[in-house]
Amino acid sequence: MERNVTIKEVARKAGVGIATVSRVLNSSARVDPKTHARVTAVIRRLGYRPNAQGRRLVKRAAEMVCFILSNRDFVNPFHSGILCGAERFLAQAGHDVVFSSLRYSSSTPAAQLALPRIVTHRGIADGFILSGTIYPNLLEAVDELRAPYVLFGNNIVGGDPADRELRASDAVYYEDREASRALVELLVRHQHRAIWFAADLRMPWFYRRAASYRAVMQESGLPVLEYTQPYQGDYRDYGVRYGEEAMEHILGSGQPVTAVFAGNDGIAFGAWKALQRRGLRVPDDISLVGFDDVQEARLTEPPLTTVHVPTEQIGRECGQLLLEKLKARGRPLPSRMVPTTVVERGSVAAPGQVQSPESKAQGQAS
Amino acid sequence: MERNVTIKEVARKAGVGIATVSRVLNSSARVDPKTHARVTAVIRRLGYRPNAQGRRLVKRAAEMVCFILSNRDFVNPFHSGILCGAERFLAQAGHDVVFSSLRYSSSTPAAQLALPRIVTHRGIADGFILSGTIYPNLLEAVDELRAPYVLFGNNIVGGDPADRELRASDAVYYEDREASRALVELLVRHQHRAIWFAADLRMPWFYRRAASYRAVMQESGLPVLEYTQPYQGDYRDYGVRYGEEAMEHILGSGQPVTAVFAGNDGIAFGAWKALQRRGLRVPDDISLVGFDDVQEARLTEPPLTTVHVPTEQIGRECGQLLLEKLKARGRPLPSRMVPTTVVERGSVAAPGQVQSPESKAQGQAS
DNA sequence: CTGAAAGCGCTTACAG
DNA sequence: CTGAAAGCGCTTACAG
Numbered sequence: 001m002e003r004n005v006t007i008k009e010v011a012r013k014a015g016v017g018i019a020t021v022s023r024v025l026n027s028s029a030r031v032d033p034k035t036h037a038r039v040t041a042v043i044r045r046l047g048y049r050p051n052a053q054g055r056r057l058v059k060r061a062a063e064m065v066c067f068i069l070s071n072r073d074f075v076n077p078f079h080s081g082i083l084c085g086a087e088r089f090l091a092q093a094g095h096d097v098v099f100s101s102l103r104y105s106s107s108t109p110a111a112q113l114a115l116p117r118i119v120t121h122r123g124i125a126d127g128f129i130l131s132g133t134i135y136p137n138l139l140e141a142v143d144e145l146r147a148p149y150v151l152f153g154n155n156i157v158g159g160d161p162a163d164r165e166l167r168a169s170d171a172v173y174y175e176d177r178e179a180s181r182a183l184v185e186l187l188v189r190h191q192h193r194a195i196w197f198a199a200d201l202r203m204p205w206f207y208r209r210a211a212s213y214r215a216v217m218q219e220s221g222l223p224v225l226e227y228t229q230p231y232q233g234d235y236r237d238y239g240v241r242y243g244e245e246a247m248e249h250i251l252g253s254g255q256p257v258t259a260v261f262a263g264n265d266g267i268a269f270g271a272w273k274a275l276q277r278r279g280l281r282v283p284d285d286i287s288l289v290g291f292d293d294v295q296e297a298r299l300t301e302p303p304l305t306t307v308h309v310p311t312e313q314i315g316r317e318c319g320q321l322l323l324e325k326l327k328a329r330g331r332p333l334p335s336r337m338v339p340t341t342v343v344e345r346g347s348v349a350a351p352g353q354v355q356s357p358e359s360k361a362q363g364q365a366s
Numbered sequence: 367m368e369r370n371v372t373i374k375e376v377a378r379k380a381g382v383g384i385a386t387v388s389r390v391l392n393s394s395a396r397v398d399p400k401t402h403a404r405v406t407a408v409i410r411r412l413g414y415r416p417n418a419q420g421r422r423l424v425k426r427a428a429e430m431v432c433f434i435l436s437n438r439d440f441v442n443p444f445h446s447g448i449l450c451g452a453e454r455f456l457a458q459a460g461h462d463v464v465f466s467s468l469r470y471s472s473s474t475p476a477a478q479l480a481l482p483r484i485v486t487h488r489g490i491a492d493g494f495i496l497s498g499t500i501y502p503n504l505l506e507a508v509d510e511l512r513a514p515y516v517l518f519g520n521n522i523v524g525g526d527p528a529d530r531e532l533r534a535s536d537a538v539y540y541e542d543r544e545a546s547r548a549l550v551e552l553l554v555r556h557q558h559r560a561i562w563f564a565a566d567l568r569m570p571w572f573y574r575r576a577a578s579y580r581a582v583m584q585e586s587g588l589p590v591l592e593y594t595q596p597y598q599g600d601y602r603d604y605g606v607r608y609g610e611e612a613m614e615h616i617l618g619s620g621q622p623v624t625a626v627f628a629g630n631d632g633i634a635f636g637a638w639k640a641l642q643r644r645g646l647r648v649p650d651d652i653s654l655v656g657f658d659d660v661q662e663a664r665l666t667e668p669p670l671t672t673v674h675v676p677t678e679q680i681g682r683e684c685g686q687l688l689l690e691k692l693k694a695r696g697r698p699l700p701s702r703m704v705p706t707t708v709v710e711r712g713s714v715a716a717p718g719q720v721q722s723p724e725s726k727a728q729g730q731a732s
Numbered sequence: 733c734t735g736a737a738a739g740c741g742c743t744t745a746c747a748g
Numbered sequence: 749c750t751g752a753a754a755g756c757g758c759t760t761a762c763a764g
Contacts, residue, residue, distance in 0.1 A: 052487035054742025099465035121418035420758025
């Protein structure tokens, strides 16, 4: 087994030319039904599998695109969601999609970055979607390639986050700032005055959320209260550890606190754990909001008020933009912004207000 | 931009033959340093990206393998773990790895299955790992291909699970039966006599767990108590809904119950939710064990006693087996079994025994 | 150390 | 409807 049956051999055994076999394979032209049957039979009998290399070489296209997740595990539910969305869209548009992961250090000079062949070489994939954590060196290396690609933009990291402008072209973003404003305004509307923000501001997505938080606090004449220590932990816990540290710090700071805006749901869960350890309840003692709306956000008791980020839709937009990019022959395409929505659940109440016992009876195992 | 710079053009501009450019590209033979520098400069200046098609055609190998996840989302943490393990191993062994998802119906005849080009065609990937839910029709279609592949075997579905033997070749399994025995024996050791099992037995992995459960119960002279309704829900909730239904049924059955062996952790979490809704506590009122050791199993209060399945290691073994398979030129290779371990946490106690208040103070948000 | 040439397995005008 | 031939972009003996 595993012999290399080629189109030539099929042609010989079927008593036809290789062109005819090719036509049968691609149903590209009318072939006499009898000939067709004969060729098909030989293909089956020989277990012939066409070599895509040959076709691709002639076609000058791989008819395949790649989704690249950099410095993140596939287990990350956020990026997995984007990935699924892109895959569905592109598959349904008739493209083979393939995923690849990429690990790199932000300090390696762009020229030294060891990128996988699927992006450095022509012909394996026609274009790619870049997702995950994207540092400037990666961006530079990828631009050097002059290959068609689009970006999931929210996770571009590096440089001063305050200066970071959204890329005007070839990127898909989800809306960050307005949703964060709405979240803080929700807290203010519930009479909270001692509202903390907790997240590592070196991450631009957290920075943008913090900026909205500060703006609302200042407009409302409230004090800015932040825990913004650099995050050392493993991203795999999605910030849970960070949230614990943050809450410990806040409770031990001697400053007032009635509500916490956690930079993402993981941080919120961590903060929640710290509260529980102290015997404090959400939202009775402290209100808590997160960001992302991961699956677990519905499972806590009470469920978490947070911002829903439609990851699948982000993926679809990435796929769509890439397809356009492939046709655009290198012309830059305008970036896109996917809207997000605040979803109010049970983790916010006015300070001092107590929840009805009924809603407490809900399940919360994991 | 995006012009197709070829090796020929580089050669011409550098005033050398294409063979020399190829040598520079692959550092395959000694090249005069001066020539080397000249060629490198031209490559950079032209932004030349080698076309992998050409190389692959000559090499008769893609130097790339594919991990295929069938009928599962990448968001599934279990399969993501396997995937990460395979990726790490293969990448470190110098192979490009790429992932592909595959959706199919178990009722489509094998011959009609629309498999992606990456498996049907030669030359895109040299071999693949098949994971996810695998029905007989897929297996048949894939065997037809006579392409080098290995299988993650635990999720092969279809036919009578009671008759299903583990594949003797080209598959990686994790240990199921002994771990399940140990789990039930643990419950028995804690003096439980009314021990239920809950899972859909059409899934062979659940069937194997149930078989071990029955064996231990019979050996111990205890009654077999099972909830085994077919599962209609979405696999994305990993069985949580099923667990709720199961627990409702059990509690409403009028039969005794002091412990439940849930087919997996998701089912355990669902059962737990149902218990909480009734105001019942784990393990004070009912002991609960799961299977898989998903991340959330550590986060419940108390954390869940379950069986740890080392998904990353399973992935590594799959990668390793595939590499051997590639060398084996079609010869079948013996299957492998990855060991699992029962991890005792806090969700089991003797019937009626109450937990210390201290362990209750642990966090459980999320 | 280097180049001309053959050949990898296809597709596609072109001619019949 | 069909076949012989050119050519896609590489690598690799072979000869120098």
